[in-house]
Amino acid sequence: MVGDRAVLPGSGLPSxxxxxxxxxxxxGTLTVGxxxxxxxxxxxxxxxxxxxxxxxxxxxxRQWVDFSPDNARVVALQIFCWFFAGLGLELDEVAGGxxxxxxxxxxxxxxxxxxxMIELGGENCRRxxxxxxxxxxxxxxxxxxxxxxxxxxxxxxxxxxxxxxxxDGRITRVDVCADxxxxxxxxxxxxxWYAQGEFDNRGxxxxxxxxxxxxxxxxxxxxxxxxxxxxxxxxxxxxxxxxDKSSPWVRYEAQFRASNRKELxxxxxxxxxxxxxxxxxxxxxxxxxxxxxxxxxxxVDATWKSVRxxxxxxxxxxxxxxxxxxxxxxxxxxxxxxCTSPSLPKWVTGxxxxxxxxxxxxxxxxxx
Numbered sequence: 001m002v003g004d005r006a007v008l009p010g011s012g013l014p015s016x017x018x019x020x021x022x023x024x025x026x027x028g029t030l031t032v033g034x035x036x037x038x039x040x041x042x043x044x045x046x047x048x049x050x051x052x053x054x055x056x057x058x059x060x061x062r063q064w065v066d067f068s069p070d071n072a073r074v075v076a077l078q079i080f081c082w083f084f085a086g087l088g089l090e091l092d093e094v095a096g097g098x099x100x101x102x103x104x105x106x107x108x109x110x111x112x113x114x115x116x117m118i119e120l121g122g123e124n125c126r127r128x129x130x131x132x133x134x135x136x137x138x139x140x141x142x143x144x145x146x147x148x149x150x151x152x153x154x155x156x157x158x159x160x161x162x163x164x165x166x167x168d169g170r171i172t173r174v175d176v177c178a179d180x181x182x183x184x185x186x187x188x189x190x191x192x193w194y195a196q197g198e199f200d201n202r203g204x205x206x207x208x209x210x211x212x213x214x215x216x217x218x219x220x221x222x223x224x225x226x227x228x229x230x231x232x233x234x235x236x237x238x239x240x241x242x243x244d245k246s247s248p249w250v251r252y253e254a255q256f257r258a259s260n261r262k263e264l265x266x267x268x269x270x271x272x273x274x275x276x277x278x279x280x281x282x283x284x285x286x287x288x289x290x291x292x293x294x295x296x297x298x299x300v301d302a303t304w305k306s307v308r309x310x311x312x313x314x315x316x317x318x319x320x321x322x323x324x325x326x327x328x329x330x331x332x333x334x335x336x337x338x339c340t341s342p343s344l345p346k347w348v349t350g351x352x353x354x355x356x357x358x359x360x361x362x363x364x365x366x367x368x
Contacts, residue, residue, distance in 0.1 A: 023273040025288040029182045032273040032289050033147060034157070035253060036175035038137040040127075043079070043120060045167035046134070049309060052078050058132045065103070065121045069095035072103035076118040079134055080107065083163060087145045089115065101125050101135060107142060115142035131168065140175075157269040164266055165345075166307070171264040175255045176272040178286055179238065183248025185285055187220050190235040190252070198282040199224050199233070213237075217245030231256050231279055254279060304356050 023032035044058055052075075053061060065072050073095045080091045089107050098104035102121030109115045119125075120134040127133060138146065146156050163169070193199065194208055206229075211221040219240030225232035232255045239247020254276055258264045268275045277286045311319070326332035353359045 023271075023289045029184070030178065030180060030285065030289055032176065032178045032276065032286065034143050034174060034269070034272050035140045035177040036138070036173060036255070037143055037171070037269075038135065038173045039164060039169045039171045040125075040133040040135050041079070041164065041170075042131050042168040043075070043134040044132060046079050046082050047075070048313065049167065050078050050082060058130070062121075062132055069103060072121050073105055076103070076105040076120060076134075079118055079120075079136065080105075083136060083160065084146075088148075089142070089145055091118070098122070107138070109141060109145060113141065115139050115145060135172070161266050161269040164269075166310070169266070170258065171266065171268065172258045173256065174264060174268055174272075175253055176268070176276045177251050177253040178273070178276060178283065178289075180250045180252070180285075181248075183250055185252075186248075186250055187222055187235050187237060190222055190224075193282050194222070194224060199280065213240075227255075229257070230259050230262055233280060252276075252280075252283060 024030055044061060047053060047061070053064075056064075061075075065075050073091070073093075076095065077091055080089075084107070088110055092106040092108055095103045095105045098119045098121070100122075101119035101124070104117050104119045106114050107116035107118065116136070116138040118134060118136055125133050125135075146160065164171075191210070197205065199206055199208075206225040208225075209223040211223075213220050217240055219237035221234060221236035223232065223234055234251075234253045234255070236251055236253070237247070237249070238251035239249030242249075256264055256268070256275075256279070265275075273286055273289045277283055322335050323332060326335055353363065
């Protein structure tokens with residue numbers, strides 16, 4: 001045992017410290033994962049995916065949600081199931097008052113512990129273009145529930161990414177943590193990097209603060225950047241914070257926030273390690289874990305099903321009219337192409353077509 005944590009046979013590392021993410025070095029001493037997540041989504045787009053109150057306008061749904069906490073929870077449950085079904089989480093039975101939104105419904109884990117929330121309702125939840133939004137949030141424990149479900153980082157987080165893209169989801173905050181489990185990159189090294197200007201941005205040195213434990217064993221914390229800025233790095237002695245006064249475990253945790261000037265890309269869910277390294281190049285030791293994960297069949301499945309539902313619901317009748325009035329395949333293709341855009345969706349990669357069943361079925365097979 002190490003403190004109260006079981007040790008994996010032959011690893012020398014606490015089991016609770018391992019399996020955070022597939023972004024790790026071969027030795028398993030460096031891991032990278034997501035430790036906080038929040039986003040706003042087009043609420044009507046999510047409800048359309050689930051065929052909930054089809055035909056109702058934004059305003060009709062807004063008034064219905066605002067009318068009572070019970071109505072708000074009904075809609076929150078739809079959103080919860082769309083994003084988080086199968087993770088071992090559940091939605092609280094009670095809707096309470098929110099801060100920016102009118103209603104807030106907690107997300108709980110199997111131990112009835114708060115691990116996130118869904119917020120919706122009220123006039124202040126409109127985007128500049130009038131889109132009526134809802135907000136989803138997962139704490140560190142909520143993110144770990146995502147990480148523990150199914151198998152593979154790509155399947156877990158890329159599935160969420162695909163669903164966010166299908167309903168105009170915009171990440172508002174995400175925390176990416178890199179855990180040095182054996183202390184090769186201690187906090188004092190981060191202090192040295194700061195003094196040398198390694199965290200400077202365009203010649204400007206960010207503010208920094210050291211919370212010192214005066215060698216009590218409770219753990220020190222170094223903050224680089226302001227808490228409300230677009231990014232802030234926290235370097236702290238995580239093992240000691242957890243109660244093991246001799247633990248070498250150090251965490252580098254970056255908090256990224258969206259702003260009016262800068263949006264957070266959905267691809268941060270695809271490859272948090274590379275994004276962390278890109279924001280702080282001095283953390284070059286992460287290169288051994290910052291390998292870009294290509295889109296997987298699971299992510300494609302989530303995307304194409306969403307796209308098909310949207311096309312069928314919004315344009316199915318029009319496509320039916322076009323197909324019935326084109327005399328042959330060539331003219332049908334010409335009419336369809338006249339309605340297309342020269343750009344491609346952001347979720348398209350080189351492997352997407354191969355995983356899209358209808359497209360893969362009609363593609364010519366290569367002959368050796």
